[in-house]
Amino acid sequence: MEHVEVRLGNRSYNIQIGYGCLQHFGVAYTDLGLSKSVAIVTNPTVSDLYLKPVKQGLERAGCTVSVLTMPDGEEYKTLETAHGLYGGLIDAGVDRSSMIVALGGGVVGDTAGFVAATYLRGIDFVQVPTTLESQVDASVGGKTAVDHPLGKNMVGAFHQPRLVYIDTETLRSLPGREVAAGTAEVIKHGIIRDTELFKFLEDNLESLIGLELPPEDLVWVIAQNCRIKADVVSSDETEKGLREILNYGHTVGHAIEVVTEFKEFKHGEAVCLGMTAAGKIALDKGMWHKEDLDRQTELLRRLGTRIGVENLDPLQILDRMGSDKKVRDGVIRFVLPEAMGKVVTCDTVTRDEMLAGISHTMAVH
Ligand SMILES: NC(=O)c1ccc[n+]([C@@H]2O[C@H](COP(=O)([O-])OP(=O)(O)OC[C@H]3O[C@@H](n4cnc5c(N)ncnc54)[C@H](O)[C@@H]3O)[C@@H](O)[C@H]2O)c1
Numbered sequence: 001m002e003h004v005e006v007r008l009g010n011r012s013y014n015i016q017i018g019y020g021c022l023q024h025f026g027v028a029y030t031d032l033g034l035s036k037s038v039a040i041v042t043n044p045t046v047s048d049l050y051l052k053p054v055k056q057g058l059e060r061a062g063c064t065v066s067v068l069t070m071p072d073g074e075e076y077k078t079l080e081t082a083h084g085l086y087g088g089l090i091d092a093g094v095d096r097s098s099m100i101v102a103l104g105g106g107v108v109g110d111t112a113g114f115v116a117a118t119y120l121r122g123i124d125f126v127q128v129p130t131t132l133e134s135q136v137d138a139s140v141g142g143k144t145a146v147d148h149p150l151g152k153n154m155v156g157a158f159h160q161p162r163l164v165y166i167d168t169e170t171l172r173s174l175p176g177r178e179v180a181a182g183t184a185e186v187i188k189h190g191i192i193r194d195t196e197l198f199k200f201l202e203d204n205l206e207s208l209i210g211l212e213l214p215p216e217d218l219v220w221v222i223a224q225n226c227r228i229k230a231d232v233v234s235s236d237e238t239e240k241g242l243r244e245i246l247n248y249g250h251t252v253g254h255a256i257e258v259v260t261e262f263k264e265f266k267h268g269e270a271v272c273l274g275m276t277a278a279g280k281i282a283l284d285k286g287m288w289h290k291e292d293l294d295r296q297t298e299l300l301r302r303l304g305t306r307i308g309v310e311n312l313d314p315l316q317i318l319d320r321m322g323s324d325k326k327v328r329d330g331v332i333r334f335v336l337p338e339a340m341g342k343v344v345t346c347d348t349v350t351r352d353e354m355l356a357g358i359s360h361t362m363a364v365h
């Protein structure tokens with residue numbers, strides 16, 4: 001098992017990562033002295049696959065476990081779902097000293113985390129993420145939220161988990177498109193912070209998305225991503241500065257998701273397009289070397305998440321960027337690479353540079 005610490009004073013916690021370790025979750029959980037009263041929140045897809053080892057492990061370790069199921073899909077990451085879960089928690093007698101365990105991808109993690117942040121003014125929770133996106137990104141860092149009809153993640157809270165427990169073997173049942181989309185965040189982490197990770201991806205991308213890496217390498221990749229996210233979050237928990245770098249590729253990417261009404265692209269696929277745009281903007285500004293942009297382009301090409309791009313309207317995407325959460329004082333902020341493994345935030349990107357970046361996305365993909 002690899003252990004990564006998220007250092008946040010008395011709210012610090014561990015991320016434990018292994019291959020085939022789900023059956024040992026109960027022991028790892030009780031070793032930390034956490035509450036014996038547990039409510040697992042999951043969805044039917046994940047429940048069919050992984051509820052049994054998690055529930056039995058907790059029960060064997062002496063816990064009383066109730067299970068709450070929410071429907072599968074981003075469209076259920078809502079206050080209505082949270083409302084239903086509150087009712088389930090009350091019915092199950094879950095009190096302030098109880099624990100919520102979120103078992104599933106980012107949708108379950110964000111929703112269950114939000115419920116934990118708000119139920120009885122906040123109770124503890126643990127993340128057991130089962131998608132690549134959630135293992136390398138969503139489960140770490142304490143951002144929890146539900147969506148509002150007028151915007152994604154609009155209602156939320158910072159609420160750190162007590163433990164993140166990752167079994168990388170669960171990725172084996174994940175559809176290929178989900179694996180590829182999650183890999184976009186892995187590429188992002190390489191570009192913003194880690195040349196070693198980026199080089200590893202250049203050498204092993206196909207094995208990673210085909211889930212053919214040796215188990216120890218898969219664990220290393222996930223742990224490396226958790227280390228990057230943990231480091232950034234430890235120094236800027238609530239995104240006042242450094243944490244913004246995690247938004248590389250997300251300014252344009254998020255606008256593309258909104259314009260296509262979250263139907264055409266997986267989040268990671270849109271982030272790929274956003275990284276292409278940001279890379280081109282950095283090149284045009286003379287901040288980034290052509291060779292580095294070419295390395296990024298080549299890796300994204302190999303990831304092969306290119307769909308529907310030709311139907312997008314650059315002007316519509318540009319318009320949408322103006323009403324994003326990342327806009328501060330009316331200025332659209334970009335995260336731009338300066339060197340492989342190093343990015344800066346920039347609020348001096350001109351409209352023409354943005355348009356050139358967005359249009360480049362369509363030319364490349
Ligand atoms: N809080 C954060 O910091 C943060 C960061 C990134 C993303 N997110 C959020 O995460 C969400 C996306 O998460 P996601 O990509 O994990 O999507 P998801 O949770 O919808 O999971 C994708 C699909 O895979 C299924 N699934 C989950 N684990 C599986 C497994 N092991 N085998 C087979 N199927 C499995 C799910 O049921 C779902 O159908 C978005 O709502 C996004 O906003 C949050």
Ligand SMILES: [Zn+2]
Pocket residue numbers: 137185250267271
């Ligand atoms: Zn993302």
